[in-house]
Amino acid sequence: MNGYPWAEFGQGVGAAAAAALAVMLVTFAAALVKGVHRVVDIAWGLAFTAVALVSYAVSAGDVGDGARRLLVTVLTAVWGLRLAGHIAARGWGHGEDARYEAMLAKAPGNRNLHALRMVYLLQGALVVLISLPVVAAPYVAGPLGPVAYAGCALWLVGLLFEAVGDRQLARFKADPANKGRIMDRGLWSWTRHPNYFGDFCVWWGLFLIICDDPVVAAATLVSPVVMSLLLTKGSGKRLLERHMADRPGFAGYTARTSGFFPLPPRKTGAGAG
Secondary structure, X not given: OOOOOHXXXXXXXXXXXXXXXXXXXHHXXXXXHHOOOOXXXXXXXXXXXXXXXXXXXXXXXXXXXXXXXXXXXXXXXXXXHHHHHHHHHHHOOOOOOHXXXXXXXXXXXXXXXXXXXXXXXXXXXXXXXHOHHHHHHHHOOOOOOHHHHHHHHHHHHHHHHHXXXXXXXXXXXXXHHHOOXXXXXXXXXXXXXXXXXXXXXXXXXXXXXXXXXXXXXXXXXXXXXXXXXXXXXXXXXXXXXXXXXXXXXXXXXXXXXXOOXXXXXXXXXXXXX
């Protein structure tokens, strides 16, 4: 099947699963000690970083392009570590996240075991699924092509949207005068979710880097699609906007601001992005 070493890729998936599981189990233990499960949000970025590093290590000496192997590892780790650091700083000194508190309040039986199954192990499985292009990259033969370079550019756009958007929101929240107000400045005036849009670009960018091999790209297309659905229909945009729906000014904000893809602010309330 196109000469790609699928057996080695399968072994890489197994190693990735072990790495993601290890991160989630260590995080679960830390959550039990700390008494809050919000620390799992930090583990999300760390698990992707662990998968990238393990995939790099287990693929050493195998067929493939060394530049692509190193590039995907570095880009994934930079994104994962930045995200983990941001979430850790944002949640420092806070109690349980309202999402997890609501979920655990309805848990049948032991709350912690329910969290292990429905949060930690589920997120670990999603990490492995979404990381398939990262695991596949070290085995793609041939030099980086134009599509791969386009992927790097898209990754950079995504990282900048995330980092700048997170910084703008942090500064906005740090001002007591903004308490209870909707952030609608900077990137947040162009999209209601610059951080989620950034994630979207990052993972489609990483996917494009392996598209020099169309068969491998077709086999791993599920990964950026799943990430996109999580960001727009799952635990990202949809859940956050449901939580914010009753805030003063939110209806007007949604009327003038694109829901996901960045667009100039609207002067009327027609449509939604």
